[in-house]
């Protein structure tokens with residue numbers, strides 16, 4: 185069974201709505217989803233305090249993502265609001281702490297995909313998704329984008345080949361039905377690719393030897409990443 189870690193940050197519920205739909209779609213596809221939030225930062229920029237407080241209640245019992253969650257997953261989904269054309273700083277902070285598992289290649293060969301929510305059209309969703317793709321390259325993951333060859337992506341509110349995008353207009357929990365269909369497709373595609381790839385990997389005797397932290401500490405004796 186494919187283990188899917190759905191790691192997200194949300195402050196007014198749009199990404200949480202997409203992440204929850206992804207979890208339901210993964211389960212329907214026979215995978216094992218784990219919905220995980222990244223830790224909040226001190227003094228976050230909150231535009232809608234009421235929505236932020238309500239979301240805090242709604243996500244209270246969702247576990248905080250750990251590096252072990254990344255290592256255990258076969259497939260990774262990252263969901264982020266757009267912040268000035270970039271991923272939310274809470275996710276960037278989480279990525280910054282991933283060295284102990286990323287450097288020794290423990291995230292290599294995961295399949296991964298990204299989705300985003302912004303307040304307006306053409307305001308950074310795709311740049312944000314591609315910024316997270318940079319991190320996935322460093323982790324050695326296989327990026328699974330949406331492409332553009334399924335009908336749902338041609339609907340009025342979809343169209344991004346990079347990953348599902350929603351436009352909230354600064355309203356909380358304002359995800360269009362088209363976007364929910366897109367994230368269902370994105371999740372199903374991720375699970376299918378992870379399944380096929382996992383079978384292939386299991387049948388392949390790898391000649392690759394990944395370095396461990398000891399190798400790096402010898403090379404860079406002053407380095408400390410924990």
Ligand SMILES: Cc1cc2nc3c(=O)[nH]c(=O)nc-3n(C[C@H](O)[C@H](O)[C@H](O)COP(=O)(O)O)c2cc1C
Pocket residue numbers: 193194195196197198199200229230231264265266267268269270301302303304305307308309351352353354355356357
């Ligand atoms: C600091 C900050 C910067 C933002 N920058 C952008 C932006 O560049 N483009 C955009 O479309 N929305 C921007 N937004 C709006 C959010 O991305 C948007 O409301 C999103 O739907 C929130 O998702 P959430 O409900 O999951 O928190 C910004 C919000 C904040 C707090």
